[in-house]
Amino acid sequence: MNWSEFFAMNGYGLYVWGSYGMAMLVFIIETAMVRHRRTLILQRLRQMRDTAENV
Amino acid sequence: MLAINWFKYSAPSTFYGAAGKMIPWFAGASAILFIVGLYMGFFVAPTDVQQSEAYRIMFIHVPVSILSMIIYLIMAGYAALGLIFNTRLSAMMASALAPTGALFAFLSLWTGALWGKPMWGAWWVWDARLTSELILLFLYLGFIALHASIDDPRRGDRASALLAIIGSVNVPIIYFSVKWWNTLHQGATIKLSGTSMHVAMQQSLLTMFLACWLFAITMALLRVRSIILERERNNQWVMDLAEIKK
Numbered sequence: 001m002n003w004s005e006f007f008a009m010n011g012y013g014l015y016v017w018g019s020y021g022m023a024m025l026v027f028i029i030e031t032a033m034v035r036h037r038r039t040l041i042l043q044r045l046r047q048m049r050d051t052a053e054n055v
Numbered sequence: 056m057l058a059i060n061w062f063k064y065s066a067p068s069t070f071y072g073a074a075g076k077m078i079p080w081f082a083g084a085s086a087i088l089f090i091v092g093l094y095m096g097f098f099v100a101p102t103d104v105q106q107s108e109a110y111r112i113m114f115i116h117v118p119v120s121i122l123s124m125i126i127y128l129i130m131a132g133y134a135a136l137g138l139i140f141n142t143r144l145s146a147m148m149a150s151a152l153a154p155t156g157a158l159f160a161f162l163s164l165w166t167g168a169l170w171g172k173p174m175w176g177a178w179w180v181w182d183a184r185l186t187s188e189l190i191l192l193f194l195y196l197g198f199i200a201l202h203a204s205i206d207d208p209r210r211g212d213r214a215s216a217l218l219a220i221i222g223s224v225n226v227p228i229i230y231f232s233v234k235w236w237n238t239l240h241q242g243a244t245i246k247l248s249g250t251s252m253h254v255a256m257q258q259s260l261l262t263m264f265l266a267c268w269l270f271a272i273t274m275a276l277l278r279v280r281s282i283i284l285e286r287e288r289n290n291q292w293v294m295d296l297a298e299i300k301k
Contacts, residue, residue, distance in 0.1 A: 006097075009108040009109070009111070010102070010107045010108040010109075011107075011108075012107060012108045012109040012173055014169075015109055015112060015169040015170065015172060015173050016108060016109065016111050016112055016169075018169045019112045019115055019116065019165070019166040019169045019170070020093075020115055022162065022165050022166070023115050023119070023162050023166065026158050026161070026162055027270065030154070030155065030158055030274055031274070033154075034274055034277040034278050034281070035277070037278065037281040038277070038280065038281045038284075040281075041281050041284045041285050041288075042284070042298060042299065044288070045284060045288060045293060045294070045299045046299060048288065048294075049294055049299055049300075052294075
């Protein structure tokens with residue numbers, strides 16, 4: 001089996017890779033979203049701390 | 056095991072640290088299992104006699120579909136615990152699970168469409184299995200939207216908990232739909248009585264299932280840590296955290 005045969009998936013390449021490609025994209029986006037959410041709340045908390053210290 | 060004081064871990068401040076310690080293990084195990092599962096699914100599992108290579112969609116479609124239902128039940132369970140015992144962490148866990156569940160339900164429909172097209176000749180049919188899974192996606196989105204629309208998070212917890220609990224009636228409908236109605240969607244291949252599936256296919260499927268499950272746990276734990284910080288921000292323990300002090 002060569003690689004072009006592997007990617008062709010016997011004519012089902014679009015469906016197979018469309019499924020795994022979307023799953024990978026969703027998993028990457030979700031990981032980015034949860035990390036972004038953490039960055040945002042940490043920023044906000046540091047701002048709250050700075051404001052409290054300056055009072 | 057019995058010596059663990061579970062109530063101690065139901066305090067958001069304790070769970071925040073515990074979740075942080077658990078995340079690398081779940082994430083690492085998930086990554087390894089994805090690599091092994093994909094290798095097995097594409098290189099070890101044989102070509103299917105009837106569906107040729109198209110059947111390999113199963114290794115992602117079945118795990119995300121089963122988990123979209125399991126995550127919903129766990130979410131509704133946490134929501135119910137929060138409603139009954141008024142525990143803050145349970146409601147936070149329910150909120151942390153909802154987006155992951157919604158994404159899994161979306162992936163179930165997406166991969167199902169890409170499998171249905173070559174096998175049935177249609178991306179979509181209004182079949183009982185497909186329609187009830189679509190309703191599951193809407194229930195997740197409804198839960199998220201309802202919670203977000205209520206300013207007071209504690210009231211939002213209670214309102215969305217009711218939605219989650221009532222909506223859980225949909226899960227057995229999805230599960231049994233292929234038995235109760237004549238559906239284009241095939242019935243269960245793996246039953247308690249055994250399966251006709253090739254052993255390498257079973258192992259690939261199980262590995263991918265565990266990988267997806269651990270991924271979902273990782274995401275929920277990461278998200279719940281942010282939710283804890285967002286909702287406990289006025290407590291001193293949050294301000295005393297090392298990641299805030301630096």
